[in-house]
């Protein structure tokens with residue numbers, strides 16, 4: 082499949098930028114220098130000398146859940162893509178500068194797929210220095226591949242990784258985050274989730290020191306996921322699987338959940354590849370989460386706030402609500418609520434003049450996009466008749482308090 086040459090990552094907001102949007106650097110990515118003759122010319126199906134941004138899918142999941150099995154499966158399936166794989170589960174001895182290559186099993190082209198192992202350790206710490214360098218290094222081989230898969234170690238917190246691709250100027254100009262896929266081991270995940278309930282059994286994740294049940298790595302990997310594969314289904318009974326799916330659904334009401342054996346998914350396109358989880362939000366994406374939430378998991382839940390379409394003049398107030406909630410961990414115009422923690426946020430906000438705003442957030446980083454700037458068949462950007470209800474879905478700790486909606490409504494009604 083050809084890349085959309087003018088796909089672009091929309092403007093971003095992050096704390097400390099005094100509310101001004103950071104424009105992603107829109108420079109076309111540079112091709113590898115011409116004197117490097119190991120770099121082949123562009124792949125023949127490239128539509129344009131200016132390459133579009135390369136999508137990256139992050140594959141995460143607990144130790145032994147089936148991540149490598151999934152990568153191998155993807156690499157042997159026919160999908161017409163040349164995929165570069167980055168692993169961060171190698172030993173210290175691996176020299177980051179030295180790029181290994183694996184043979185390109187699925188491609189007709191002779192070019193090998195770049196394969197970049199990262200240093201051992203947690204990608205949230207390493208990706209910022211070593212990891213960014215490895216990815217930039219990889220990007221110098223643009224044209225050899227048109228998709229990146231990144232497998233994180235079993236312990237990584239995807240909430241730290243995802244915003245990197247939005248916020249790092251270098252990465253953000255050549256790569257866009259397509260989606261986060263989390264594998265869970267159907268036989269073990271419930272026990273992992275319950276580890277946080279014991280007195281001192283659960284581990285405290287850095288940056289998540291809240292009252293109440295402890296967050297486990299399994300919670301973090303599930304709450305940030307766009308797609309969740311409940312793997313090793315062959316080892317669990319049908320009722321056991323239903324329980325697992327129910328529990329996961331109650332944590333993350335947005336993700337697509339698929340039950341798999343040996344990480345074999347029903348489809349690659351649109352489920353694992355080309356998900357566009359961060360640039361498209363359709364009504365269907367929010368439909369399930371909006372059906373009400375359950376409290377099967379005492380720690381993390383999904384909540385949906387619905388409210389009438391807002392006016393153009395209210396968009397600043399809407400932004401203020403998000404800013405206060407995500408940057409200050411407070412609810413504007415409210416004083417009575419328990420402390421909360423937001424992992425993921427998605428919204429579709431019709432504006433009364435006819436456009437639709439899309440909101441995406443991971444932890445304290447968020448972006449608001451005018452849907453009309455999003456290209457692709459899934460979103461035509463026009464408000465449909467009857468499309469006058471706005472929806473904001475929150476995933477995190479204590480996000481189901483009525484104070485969230487009260488704060489939003491009060492902030493929208495306040496003087497700008």
Ligand SMILES: Nc1nc2c(ncn2[C@@H]2O[C@H](COP(=O)(O)OP(=O)(O)OP(=O)(O)O)[C@@H](O)[C@H]2O)c(=O)[nH]1
Nearest residue numbers: 144145146147148149150235312313314342343344
């Ligand atoms: N029975 C069964 N075994 C599976 C399934 N999927 C993977 N496995 C096996 O489980 C083991 C771990 O799978 P990997 O793909 O290496 O898991 P991983 O998540 O990459 O593991 P780490 O990188 O160590 O975190 C391997 O022996 C796989 O063959 C499955 O659906 N059912």
Ligand SMILES: [Zn+2]
Nearest residue numbers: 148149150170
């Ligand atoms: Zn692995």
